[in-house]
Amino acid sequence: xxxxxxxxxxxxxxxxxxxxxxxxxxxxxxxxxxxxxxxxxxxxxxxxxxxxxxxxxxxxxxxxxxxxxxxxxxxxxxxxxxxxxxxxxxxxxxxxxxxxxxxxxxxxxxxxxxxxxxxxxxxxxxxxxxxxxxxxxxxxxxxxxxxxxxxxxxxxxxxxxxxxxxxxxxxxxxxxxxxxxxxxxxxxxxxxxxxxxxxxxxxxxxxxxxxxxxxxxxxxxxxxxxxxxxxxxxxxxxxxxxxxxxxxxxxxxxxxxxxxxxxxxxxxxxxxxxxxxxxxxxxxxxxxxxxxxxxxxxxxxxxxxxxxxxxxxxxxxxxxxxxxxxxxxxxxxxxxxxxxxxxxxxxxxxxxxxxxxxxxxxxxxxxxxxxxxxx
Amino acid sequence: xxxxxxxxxxxxxxxxxxxxxxxxxxxxxxxxxxxxxxxxxxxxxxxxxxxxxxxxxxxxxxxxxxxxxxxxxxxxxxxxxxxxxxxxxxxxxxxxxxxxxxxxxxxxxxxxxxxxxxxxxxxxxxxxxxxxxxxxxxxxxxxxxxxxxxxxxxxxxxxxxxxxxxxxxxxxxxxxxxxxxxxxxxxxxxxxxxxxxxxxxxxxxxxxxxxxxxxxxxxxxxxxxxxxxxxxxxxxxxxxxxxxxxxxxxxxxxxxxxxxxxxxxxxxxxxxxxxxxxxxxxxxxxxxxxxxxxxxxxxxxxxxxxxxxxxxxxxxxxxxxxxxxxxxxxxxxxxxxxxxxxxxxxxxxxxxxxxxxxxxxxxxxxxxxxxxxxxxxxxxxxxxxxxxxxxxxxxxxxxxxxxxxxxxxxxxxxxxxxxx
Numbered sequence: 064x065x066x067x068x069x070x071x072x073x074x075x076x077x078x079x080x081x082x083x084x085x086x087x088x089x090x091x092x093x094x095x096x097x098x099x100x101x102x103x104x105x106x107x108x109x110x111x112x113x114x115x116x117x118x119x120x121x122x123x124x125x126x127x128x129x130x131x132x133x134x135x136x137x138x139x140x141x142x143x144x145x146x147x148x149x150x151x152x153x154x155x156x157x158x159x160x161x162x163x164x165x166x167x168x169x170x171x172x173x174x175x176x177x178x179x180x181x182x183x184x185x186x187x188x189x190x191x192x193x194x195x196x197x198x199x200x201x202x203x204x205x206x207x208x209x210x211x212x213x214x215x216x217x218x219x220x221x222x223x224x225x226x227x228x229x230x231x232x233x234x235x236x237x238x239x240x241x242x243x244x245x246x247x248x249x250x251x252x253x254x255x256x257x258x259x260x261x262x263x264x265x266x267x268x269x270x271x272x273x274x275x276x277x278x279x280x281x282x283x284x285x286x287x288x289x290x291x292x293x294x295x296x297x298x299x300x301x302x303x304x305x306x307x308x309x310x311x312x313x314x315x316x317x318x319x320x321x322x323x324x325x326x327x328x329x330x331x332x333x334x335x336x337x338x339x340x341x342x343x344x345x346x347x348x349x350x351x352x353x354x355x356x357x358x359x360x361x362x363x364x365x366x367x368x369x370x371x372x373x374x375x376x377x378x379x380x381x382x383x384x385x386x387x388x389x390x391x392x393x394x395x396x397x398x399x400x401x402x403x404x405x406x407x408x409x410x411x412x413x414x415x416x417x418x419x420x421x422x423x424x425x426x427x428x429x430x431x432x433x434x435x436x437x438x
Numbered sequence: 439x440x441x442x443x444x445x446x447x448x449x450x451x452x453x454x455x456x457x458x459x460x461x462x463x464x465x466x467x468x469x470x471x472x473x474x475x476x477x478x479x480x481x482x483x484x485x486x487x488x489x490x491x492x493x494x495x496x497x498x499x500x501x502x503x504x505x506x507x508x509x510x511x512x513x514x515x516x517x518x519x520x521x522x523x524x525x526x527x528x529x530x531x532x533x534x535x536x537x538x539x540x541x542x543x544x545x546x547x548x549x550x551x552x553x554x555x556x557x558x559x560x561x562x563x564x565x566x567x568x569x570x571x572x573x574x575x576x577x578x579x580x581x582x583x584x585x586x587x588x589x590x591x592x593x594x595x596x597x598x599x600x601x602x603x604x605x606x607x608x609x610x611x612x613x614x615x616x617x618x619x620x621x622x623x624x625x626x627x628x629x630x631x632x633x634x635x636x637x638x639x640x641x642x643x644x645x646x647x648x649x650x651x652x653x654x655x656x657x658x659x660x661x662x663x664x665x666x667x668x669x670x671x672x673x674x675x676x677x678x679x680x681x682x683x684x685x686x687x688x689x690x691x692x693x694x695x696x697x698x699x700x701x702x703x704x705x706x707x708x709x710x711x712x713x714x715x716x717x718x719x720x721x722x723x724x725x726x727x728x729x730x731x732x733x734x735x736x737x738x739x740x741x742x743x744x745x746x747x748x749x750x751x752x753x754x755x756x757x758x759x760x761x762x763x764x765x766x767x768x769x770x771x772x773x774x775x776x777x778x779x780x781x782x783x784x785x786x787x788x789x790x791x792x793x794x795x796x797x798x799x800x801x802x803x804x805x806x807x808x809x810x811x812x813x814x815x816x817x818x819x820x821x822x823x824x825x826x827x828x829x830x831x832x833x834x835x836x837x838x839x840x841x842x843x844x845x846x847x848x849x850x851x852x853x854x855x856x857x858x
Contacts, residue, residue, distance in 0.1 A: 141646075226623055
């Protein structure tokens with residue numbers, strides 16, 4: 064399913080046609096115009112990957128975009144990681160497919176969850192996301208808005224280790240710190256260490272824990288009733304599969320006479336892109352949800368992720384920001400914002416407190432007076 | 439005279455004699471074996487690893503039985519040790535197996551204190567043994583030895599290197615227990631990655647001075663196999679209790695859509711090597727090492743802490759008893775001093791409280807006097823008022839009476855006038 068099928072183009076008709084055809088106005092070509100303009104402008108997408116080291120994040124990103132983003136990467140030793148702090152590293156690549164240009168930014172978070180004491184290890188990440196929002200907020204409110212660079216994080220892939228029985232406290236805390244700032248998509252990493260039954264159990268567990276702890280992960284938008292059946296089916300499957308269990312691979316191996324991206328084991332070959340398995344014993348079962356993830360992330364929901372970021376997360380941030388600004392009028396001399404300062408609509412907190420204090424004092428005196436009077 | 443005789447004899451060289459016939463003391467090892475078989479053996483395993491890494495499954499696979507255990511949750515506040523003892527029997531050999539699990543290891547956000555419960559548990563077992571040894575009436579032969587003989591450290595198969603928590607914990611444990619590191623859930627690492635991973639782990643352990651258990655190579659019967667196994671550390675294991683049909687056999691394995699991982703297939707994982715080393719070849723050596731090296735180290739440290747030394751400042755050997763007596767006297771002296779102090783404090787406190795109470799009593803008394811005074815004043819005033827009021831009333835009554843009599847007298851006078 065590609066975007067090309069959905070919007071059929073209509074060629075504008077010449078003026079010497081029959082009167083009936085003169086009724087045709089022609090704004091049905093609008094989707095085409097949008098398509099053309101967007102191709103010319105190019106797209107951008109910022110993807111953040113987070114999770115402990117050794118979960119296969121880099122491998123997965125390489126598999127997703129079929130490039131090698133992580134050449135010459137230096138991995139730290141265990142003793143260096145005892146007190147490690149989280150860094151934020153950005154990789155930007157420009158890729159092109161069939162004339163459509165995509166500026167892809169991958170935000171990496173090495174060091175997350177690696178130290179012995181991981182208290183608040185997600186703080187650098189939330190700070191980074193807030194910084195990007197602030198930057199965009201300032202640019203948007205500026206005078207010259209021609210070339211705004213959108214560095215806001217559109218999606219965060221969180222890698223859950225498959226070795227445990229479900230979510231761990233650090234997973235829960237991280238997702239709760241981020242779920243209102245960015246679209247969080249949880250993934251079960253290294254899924255080739257789980258049998259199909261174990262995958263199902265773990266997915267159910269994780270889904271139940273996500274609901275129990277009130278974590279708002281990214282929800283796929285509901286289908287419109289006029290979408291075609293194939294799309295609806297795909298959408299339903301995707302919703303049931305959440306969280307996706309993925310396997311990544313940097314290597315190409317020989318399987319079934321073809322060269323495929325996969326992992327070679329003494330007992331078999333795991334194919335990353337396989338959507339239907341041809342094993343004798345197991346039928347119609349893919350090796351992992353990698354294909355679904357790719358389709359979702361790139362082929363169908365990329366724009367929706369961007370929309371949700373702009374319309375929901377960024378707007379929340381903006382509203383919060385403005386509210387904070389107006390209640391901290393006198394103290395705030397850092398933000399030289401050109402926005403006109405709105406009059407105070409909320410009562411002064413200081414005066415309120417003073418009134419309350421005086422009230423209490425008066426009450427005290429009354430009570431004391433009563434006691435002495437009756438005594 | 440006897441002492442000098444002994445001296446002479448010990449200076450002689452030991453002579454080797456050859457036997458003229460079969461005496462029969464070559465059955466000594468057999469006697470030892472039959473005695474220990476009747477006594478039964480005891481083995482304690484400590485499993486350290488994150489929740490869900492496969493510790494229980496591996497134990498089940500190793501001993502080919504289902505030990506009862508529930509799945510642990512990830513939300514424990516701290517690490518707690520869960521020892522369980524089982525009685526196993528194979529042919530006529532009894533084994534008392536204790537498996538100690540670390541519940542909640544690696545789950546907390548702040549893992550700086552995670553190693554403490556483990557170290558405390560090991561020390562407690564050593565302490566108990568030491569206490570038993572120092573008792574006057576000992577029964578070491580039927581003492582249930584809880585000292586940990588082997589610690590299996592489960593490393594998560596990330597494929598990069600050890601985690602920082604692993605390094606910190608192993609450094610704390612290496613001087614107290616025999617550690618064998620194993621790579622858990624090894625069916626997620628391919629062969630080439632596994633090779634690199636093992637090398638990285640070993641180099642990290644060496645560069646940080648962590649001493650893991652080396653299989654002994656001095657006994658020529660097992661030298662060869664042990665030294666080859668030493669090269670395969672850490673073992674990459676896969677555990678499973680489910681049986682899968684492969685070919686025409688049913689083996690323990692894990693079934694994936696892309697293949698079947700057989701637990702006992704040496705090209706799939708190192709489980710067979712681990713079982714061989716741990717149970718079939720070196721179990722007795724592990725117990726010996728625990729007793730001879732780790733326990734002795736603990737004992738020495740503990741006794742030195744308590745102030746015992748083997749030699750006093752003049753380099754004369756001290757007997758344990760003398761030192762013990764001296765220590766005891768010191769301790770009793772300390773106790774007495776403390777008792778005195780406490781008594782003093784108690785007396786002082788009592789005095790203070792008494793003084794306070796007296797003060798309060800006096801105050802109360804004063805207040806009472808004041809109140810009484812006030813009341814009397816009030817009463818007097820009220821009395822005065824009452825008297826005044828009474829006088830007024832009396833005066834009024836008199837006037838009333840006077841007025842009445844006057845009014846009575848008036849009509850009479852009028853009548854009198856009328857008559858006249």
